[in-house]
Amino acid sequence: MSRILIRGGRLIDPSEGLDCIQDILIDKGKIKAIGQNLFEMEAIELNAENLIVCPSFIDLHTHLREPGQEYKEDIASGSKCAVAGGFTLLISMPNTIPAVDSPQVASYIIQRAKSVGLCKVLPSGAITMGRKGKELTDFLALKEAGCVALTDDGSPLMDSKLMELALKRASQLDMLIMNHCEDDKLANGAINSGVVSSLIGLSTRPKSAEDVLVARDCVLSFYTGGRLHIQHLSSPLSAEIIDFFKSKGAPITCEVNPYHLLFSEEELFLSGANAKLNPPLRDKKDIEILLNALRAGIIDCIATDHAPHAIREKSRLDSAMPGMIGLQLALPLCLKLVEDGHISMSKLVELLSIAPSRVLKLKDPPKLKVGAKANITIFDPKREWILNEFTSFSKSKNTPLWGKTLKGKVIFTIYEGRIVYSDV
Numbered sequence: 001m002s003r004i005l006i007r008g009g010r011l012i013d014p015s016e017g018l019d020c021i022q023d024i025l026i027d028k029g030k031i032k033a034i035g036q037n038l039f040e041m042e043a044i045e046l047n048a049e050n051l052i053v054c055p056s057f058i059d060l061h062t063h064l065r066e067p068g069q070e071y072k073e074d075i076a077s078g079s080k081c082a083v084a085g086g087f088t089l090l091i092s093m094p095n096t097i098p099a100v101d102s103p104q105v106a107s108y109i110i111q112r113a114k115s116v117g118l119c120k121v122l123p124s125g126a127i128t129m130g131r132k133g134k135e136l137t138d139f140l141a142l143k144e145a146g147c148v149a150l151t152d153d154g155s156p157l158m159d160s161k162l163m164e165l166a167l168k169r170a171s172q173l174d175m176l177i178m179n180h181c182e183d184d185k186l187a188n189g190a191i192n193s194g195v196v197s198s199l200i201g202l203s204t205r206p207k208s209a210e211d212v213l214v215a216r217d218c219v220l221s222f223y224t225g226g227r228l229h230i231q232h233l234s235s236p237l238s239a240e241i242i243d244f245f246k247s248k249g250a251p252i253t254c255e256v257n258p259y260h261l262l263f264s265e266e267e268l269f270l271s272g273a274n275a276k277l278n279p280p281l282r283d284k285k286d287i288e289i290l291l292n293a294l295r296a297g298i299i300d301c302i303a304t305d306h307a308p309h310a311i312r313e314k315s316r317l318d319s320a321m322p323g324m325i326g327l328q329l330a331l332p333l334c335l336k337l338v339e340d341g342h343i344s345m346s347k348l349v350e351l352l353s354i355a356p357s358r359v360l361k362l363k364d365p366p367k368l369k370v371g372a373k374a375n376i377t378i379f380d381p382k383r384e385w386i387l388n389e390f391t392s393f394s395k396s397k398n399t400p401l402w403g404k405t406l407k408g409k410v411i412f413t414i415y416e417g418r419i420v421y422s423d424v
């Protein structure tokens, strides 16, 4: 394994209190030295002047679509998107075909990702068999196969008794329960309940649908002590509920999708079905409150909910599959939050790397520290680029940002001491 010398970058790692211009030397997959004017005869030198060097990103919410829907994405194309977006660890969602409700499917995903070799993929297992919400999966078997978390994402787990049992069992095994919180009776439509829905007359998924289930899950986490992670938070009241239960000591964390912070429901007029996701885009006032919750630490981290779909599945707003691709877009979207003064650059690194590693309780999180595994992302916050057929690694194109000019680009991604992505 070759040595790598990262020269002259701005090193940012809030977990180490680091924000300075220095060099990093990588040897045998680990960080060997951090300092000024490092020298190493046989190293590959990466010029990081005017670039930001930080612990690599972790995505708690990726749909890789393999097995079963490889026409949308597969583990190879998803891994390429990941490293081009600065991610070296993905938590894949279990709504594959078949669902990840058995150790065999979990092992298949881990093995496929290993053979692709670009980044690590840890599967989340389904909470219930076939994600049908009726019968719990074998949590221990899924954990032994390598699942780090459990969720029926795409479908909320509606049965409260089953959720209580899931939280209890998961806490005995120190596993994380994640839930897509939208009551399926209240959320039976396509878009947010608001000005846009009343103008175009589509059925809705109101914030109340999210709030009801977030509240229930927080209550159950509080009583059982089971670790709960709320997926893709979009409702301001849900943030308040989470804040309340966190203050009571309940082991709750939550994520937000960057699209929910940067796009309001009016985007539907511009992008149609490509702006449809679950939970749906909300209104501008909601975004403001979510940004406050993000700054206040009520929302723990950013997760992409990378959800590729074929063009034919995005043809009509009412019947379109929900979701957007996001792995290559998370960085430019978050940099827009920095540029607009909502968060600092250090907070961006916290939200994309440090905080998700804490949610997962990773034993060896990405860190800019001597002795740590070299999992490092190097990006140019100012580089402009366009997401199109030549730059996107996804098999799908479902995003309002397709063909748009973006600001902020990953230049190198280093995974366990290997350069797995480079754009120079």
Ligand SMILES: [Zn+2]
Pocket (backbone or CB within 6 Å): 153, 154, 155, 180, 231, 232, 278, 279
């Ligand atoms: Zn979901």
Ligand SMILES: [Zn+2]
Pocket (backbone or CB within 6 Å): 061, 063, 093, 153, 154, 305, 307
């Ligand atoms: Zn999802």
